[in-house]
Amino acid sequence: MANQFGGEWTEIKIRVFKKYLHAYMQIMKGKPWKLIYFDGFAGSGDIQTKKETEEVIEGTARQVLSFDEPRKFDFYYFVEKDLDNAQLLQRIINKEFPTLTDKSVVAGGDDCNQKLQDMAGFLKSPKGKNYKAIAFIDPYGMQVKWDALDSLKGLGVDLWILVPTGIGINRLLKKKEKSGQVWFETLGNFFGLDPKEIEDKFYYEDPQLDLFGERKFKKIENAVEAAAILYKERLRTIFKHVSDPLPLRNSTNAVLFHFMAASNVPVAVKIANDIIKKEK
Numbered sequence: 470m471a472n473q474f475g476g477e478w479t480e481i482k483i484r485v486f487k488k489y490l491h492a493y494m495q496i497m498k499g500k501p502w503k504l505i506y507f508d509g510f511a512g513s514g515d516i517q518t519k520k521e522t523e524e525v526i527e528g529t530a531r532q533v534l535s536f537d538e539p540r541k542f543d544f545y546y547f548v549e550k551d552l553d554n555a556q557l558l559q560r561i562i563n564k565e566f567p568t569l570t571d572k573s574v575v576a577g578g579d580d581c582n583q584k585l586q587d588m589a590g591f592l593k594s595p596k597g598k599n600y601k602a603i604a605f606i607d608p609y610g611m612q613v614k615w616d617a618l619d620s621l622k623g624l625g626v627d628l629w630i631l632v633p634t635g636i637g638i639n640r641l642l643k644k645k646e647k648s649g650q651v652w653f654e655t656l657g658n659f660f661g662l663d664p665k666e667i668e669d670k671f672y673y674e675d676p677q678l679d680l681f682g683e684r685k686f687k688k689i690e691n692a693v694e695a696a697a698i699l700y701k702e703r704l705r706t707i708f709k710h711v712s713d714p715l716p717l718r719n720s721t722n723a724v725l726f727h728f729m730a731a732s733n734v735p736v737a738v739k740i741a742n743d744i745i746k747k748e749k
């Protein structure tokens with residue numbers, strides 16, 4: 470069975486990423502680098518976009534495997550925690566892309582965070598010096614840990630990441646008006662910040678005391694946008710350049726995620742910004 474998620478925003482995300490891939494491969498054609506495609510939340514290869522119609526589209530993994538012009542990747546690394554999904558994806562590779570079986574790994578049951586750190590270790594090794602990577606990080610929610618991303622610092626990795634500004638961060642912030650709760654740890658791990666800094670970014674003190682004379686804290690109005698700006702700012706501590714965030718909305722126009730790119734190469738982010746601008 471195909472993975473179930475998405476709607477139009479899923480298609481926008483894949484379209485934007487593929488446009489980038491095309492431009493990136495154009496630049497990489499003829500270059501001596503070996504190229505790795507790292508997919509941290511690979512899925513099953515297919516996506517069911519609508520429950521009612523059971524419409525299925527090709528997932529990113531399948532589309533990247535089919536991608537061969539202007540250049541192919543030399544190695545594909547797919548991480549998928551769910552073993553059933555991983556098995557489906559492995560079956561697609563064996564059946565439909567037999568020439569890539571030896572050039573790909575499906576790390577079924579593994580965690581994206583661990584594998585990002587493993588890739589960083591490889592890229593820092595003598596053998597890894599000949600490689601560049603694209604990391605596509607496409608979670609449902611708050612699974613990505615800051616420390617895992619931080620391990621990519623200074624490496625030849627271009628990142629595309631789906632940040633759950635509406636679906637994850639804002640929901641956690643909504644839970645309570647005050648910090649000191651367990652979800653501030655979650656947000657801290659996500660942004661790589663101290664929980665107190667999270668409180669300062671997303672809450673302000675209400676000048677009016679409550680009934681019993683206690684201070685009250687309120688969430689800022691535009692927390693979803695603020696989360697995207699803060700994440701971009703945080704990514705700039707790892708990568709030299711970060712694109713504008715592209716908001717991805719559901720059918721009622723609510724922002725679910727922001728999609729953004731990061732790289733140490735200025736032209737990579739210029740390309741990403743051009744694509745994002747056209748899509749906005």
Ligand SMILES: C[S@@+](CC[C@H](N)C(=O)[O-])C[C@H]1O[C@@H](n2cnc3c(N)ncnc32)[C@H](O)[C@@H]1O
Nearest residue numbers: 510511512528529549550551580581607608609
């Ligand atoms: C949004 S879906 C991925 C969709 C996929 N990128 C595509 O375009 O077809 C997220 C996937 O991540 C998997 N997953 C969840 N937590 C994970 C983790 N910590 N590490 C790796 N995979 C995870 C889920 O099982 C799910 O299949």
